[in-house]
Amino acid sequence: MKSALVLVPPNIPSMDSVAGGRFQATYNAGGSEASHWIPLWICYAAGAVPTARAMDCNVLGISREEFVRTIPHYHIYVFYANQETIAYDQETAAQLHEAHKDSLIVFAGPYATVVPEKVLASPAVHAVIRGELEEPLRDLCSNVAMSEIKGLTWKAGDSIISNPDGPKLEDLDSLPWVSSIIRRDLPLLRYRIPYLNYPYISLFSGRGCPSQCTYCLWPQTMTGHRYRTRNIFDVAEEMIWIHKALPHIREIQIEDDTFTCDKARVLQLCDALQGKGIVWSCCARHDLSADLLMRMKEAGARNLVVGFESGNDEILKRIKKGVNIAQAKRFMNDCRRVGLRVHGCFVFGLPGETKQTLQETLDYALELKPHTVQFTIASAYEGTAFNSYLRDQGFLREDTGVTDSGHLSAKYDYPDLRGDEINIFTHEAWKAFYLRPSTILRQVLGAAENLNDARRLWHGVKYVGQYLWMNDPHMK
Numbered sequence: 001m002k003s004a005l006v007l008v009p010p011n012i013p014s015m016d017s018v019a020g021g022r023f024q025a026t027y028n029a030g031g032s033e034a035s036h037w038i039p040l041w042i043c044y045a046a047g048a049v050p051t052a053r054a055m056d057c058n059v060l061g062i063s064r065e066e067f068v069r070t071i072p073h074y075h076i077y078v079f080y081a082n083q084e085t086i087a088y089d090q091e092t093a094a095q096l097h098e099a100h101k102d103s104l105i106v107f108a109g110p111y112a113t114v115v116p117e118k119v120l121a122s123p124a125v126h127a128v129i130r131g132e133l134e135e136p137l138r139d140l141c142s143n144v145a146m147s148e149i150k151g152l153t154w155k156a157g158d159s160i161i162s163n164p165d166g167p168k169l170e171d172l173d174s175l176p177w178v179s180s181i182i183r184r185d186l187p188l189l190r191y192r193i194p195y196l197n198y199p200y201i202s203l204f205s206g207r208g209c210p211s212q213c214t215y216c217l218w219p220q221t222m223t224g225h226r227y228r229t230r231n232i233f234d235v236a237e238e239m240i241w242i243h244k245a246l247p248h249i250r251e252i253q254i255e256d257d258t259f260t261c262d263k264a265r266v267l268q269l270c271d272a273l274q275g276k277g278i279v280w281s282c283c284a285r286h287d288l289s290a291d292l293l294m295r296m297k298e299a300g301a302r303n304l305v306v307g308f309e310s311g312n313d314e315i316l317k318r319i320k321k322g323v324n325i326a327q328a329k330r331f332m333n334d335c336r337r338v339g340l341r342v343h344g345c346f347v348f349g350l351p352g353e354t355k356q357t358l359q360e361t362l363d364y365a366l367e368l369k370p371h372t373v374q375f376t377i378a379s380a381y382e383g384t385a386f387n388s389y390l391r392d393q394g395f396l397r398e399d400t401g402v403t404d405s406g407h408l409s410a411k412y413d414y415p416d417l418r419g420d421e422i423n424i425f426t427h428e429a430w431k432a433f434y435l436r437p438s439t440i441l442r443q444v445l446g447a448a449e450n451l452n453d454a455r456r457l458w459h460g461v462k463y464v465g466q467y468l469w470m471n472d473p474h475m476k
């Protein structure tokens with residue numbers, strides 16, 4: 001069997017594009033306080049093949065030069081690349097190819113999945129895995145002929161051949177526990193997300209999301225709109241194992257696109273975790289009943305990551321969010337009542353956005369008062385309906401969605417709202433939320449009660465503060 005290294009490649013210096021995260025860019029702070037998501041995709045892929053290993057050059061701070069000079073020989077290198085750094089990643093592949101001429105260089109990830117031909121334009125890239133990595137990687141390592149591997153786009157001489165799509169991976173239980181792969185291959189203590197207890201670890205209990213949000217990258221490129229799930233009792237077993245084997249881990253993040261879309265399954269997990277003392281978080285929609293929120297809290301849930309997105313119901317309809325503002329208000333009240341924290345996600349620049357709707361969304365965030373927030377700029381990722389909309393309407397100015405430093409930037413203009421106005425407003429929204437006396441008081445009171453909150457607050461202050469007082473990154 002061939003050996004493989006599945007990697008998040010070295011970053012462009014001074015740019016913090018988070019290939020493992022939901023946003024393929026630095027959406028708020030940069031530099032040493034950058035937030036790092038555990039790159040689950042490379043770990044699941046490395047776990048699927050006994051001869052594969054995962055490596056995250058980004059979080060290790062390994063430069064391209066160091067990587068090319070020191071990386072051991074593998075038969076196959078798989079780059080988990082992203083849209084914003086693709087040219088840099090292709091050049092890294094070219095240098096790696098010079099050093100390991102007989103190795104196969106393969107790209108994967110959402111961007112490569114959608115536009116494999118563009119990625120294969122680099123002479124150093126031999127093939128692209130479209131979609132989920134595990135099965136094609138297993139085939140490549142097992143010497144299956146490239147022409148037989150589903151989901152592979154590859155070069156045969158001067159031709160580019162696109163094999164048929166492979167099926168989505170149904171038997172997610174066949175994959176090893178990703179936590180054991182993370183422990184084996186990644187420097188776990190280097191990962192930090194300000195709204196989670198540190199240190200944290202993450203896992204998938206399922207893949208795919210039935211919702212149709214037009215701007216959302218993952219279901220439209222990698223995971224699909226059917227929620228495929230692991231046996232929930234095996235998920236509970238993995239969480240209990242983490243709790244025992246990695247006692248320094250203070251929070252487990254269930255990283256499914258929307259863990260709460262199958263409510264019966266959420267209840268089963270709650271029953272299995274009851275009384276185990278495990279602290280966990282997940283991505284959720286704001287359509288949960290107060291009873292379910294209470295059960296989650298009783299079973300150790302601490303924090304929900306919730307996409308409220310816009311404070312304008314018309315925009316919520318346009319982006320097919322499937323939930324509305326009235327539901328969100330009820331949900332926030334219920335979360336407060338049962339003592340669940342909420343990390344609220346809001347997006348500026350969605351279709352139909354005007355100066356007035358920007359303000360409505362900020363006012364909405366201030367009214368909902370989640371414990372922490374993130375304000376992001378809608379990103380025109382290839383493969384999303386949002387990208388097609390901007391192109392069809394002639395609104396898109398540039399293909400990239402980031403500045404040279406890797407910060408999100410609206411590179412599109414609406415008839416009544418320019419991209420730079422969206423950028424400036426986003427910057428001001430961070431200040432308006434985090435510099436509000438009531439927000440500061442709430443955070444300080446929380447920190448006074450709880451050591452974890454104090455640690456998180458200290459990191460959050462550095463994190464958000466760096467953003468607030470640096471030159472406006474969106475203006476570069």
Ligand code: SF4
Binds near residue numbers: 209210212213285307
């Ligand atoms: S609910 Fe969340 S994960 Fe699902 S499509 Fe919408 S934004 Fe994406």
